[in-house]
Amino acid sequence: MLEVSDEVRAEIGDEEAERLLAGDGSPGSYDCTSCRTPGDSEREQTSTVLFVGDETAVLAFAHAGCIPSQVVAVPEADLQGAVRSITGDSPASAGDAPQSVPGGQAVLGITSGLILINGDLHPALVVEPTAPIARPGTTGPGDDFLPLLIEQGFIPMTDTEEVPQALSGWSILLAAGQLHSVLQPGQVAWWQAHRPLSVTDGWRAAVNKTQRVLVYAAPVGTIGQQPREDLLRDALDKAARNGKLVAASMPLAGTPGA
Structure with missing residues (x-):
């Protein structure tokens, strides 16, 4: 019950594809690379998902209901992190995961949570730097974090009851049920976890349903460390009212619209 898409077949070759379809080398029982719950390729439709980097390729398996069989191009560093995550060589981080931004002025803290909008739960990421972000090439004390993101296509949010535009x-790279990076056009990592970031079962369930993640960003000191999702939402609401929140909707890497 294994599904091998034409693009996966083109990457791995007809011989390997036929070997998999014949059951030779099929995973049998596996952990879905998307939702991380158990699957069985002998009892349910299973997708082959090929993660491809500059030098490394990893064939993974997923419930066909989670994601279709496809090739996902990812930065080599992200793929190496995914390999370590899948093989258990790298422990997952918890809470937010800082990532250095160009120039070393600050790190980006990123926190996952569920946002309720019009009665529906949406998987979300909230990004906040640890210091003001200067425009590249300048040395002034100003904070250009939001203007820089708006130039990239993020939209200022005045109402958190609206779903941000795509x-x-x-896109968002989620592999082995963990968050690895936020990718810019060209599959370049804008934010990359030092270690794969664990997310809750509820967050994974929501992203598997929507296939999109809402990404909110605010200047340093706006959101802070919030211990509960209701407090995180309150902080987002306040940031929106004060004109200090931008957001965008992003698909999972390799899904339509990525």
């Missing part, structure tokens, strides 16, 4: 070319 941002073309950007």
Whole structure:
């Protein structure tokens, strides 16, 4: 019950594809690379998902209901992180995961949570730097974090009851049920976890349903560390009212619209 798409077949070759379809080398029992719950390729439709980097390729398996069989191009560093995650060589981080931004002025803290909009739960990421972000090439004390993101296509949010617009070319890399990076156009990592970031079962269930993640960003000191999702929502609401929140909707890497 294994599904091998034409693009996966083109990458791995007809011989390997036929071997998989014949059951030789099929995974049998596996953990879905998307939702991380158990699957069985002998009892349910299973997708082959090929993660391809500059030098490394990893064949993974997923419930066909989670994601279709496809090739996902990812930065080599992200793929190496995914390999370590899948093989258990790298422990997952918890809470937010800082990532250095160009120039070393600050790190980006990123936190996952569920946002309720019009009665529906949406998987979300909230990004906040640890210091003001200067425009590249300048040395002034100003904070250009939001203007820089608006130039990239993020939309200022005045009402968190609205679903942010889709941002073309950007996507979220979720592999082995963990968050690895936020990718810019060209599959370049805008934010990359030092170690794969764990997300809750509820967050994974929501992203498997929507196939999109809402990404909110605010200047340093706007959101802070919030211990509960209701407090996180309150902080987002306040940031929106004060004109200090931008957002965008992004698909999973390799899904339509990525």
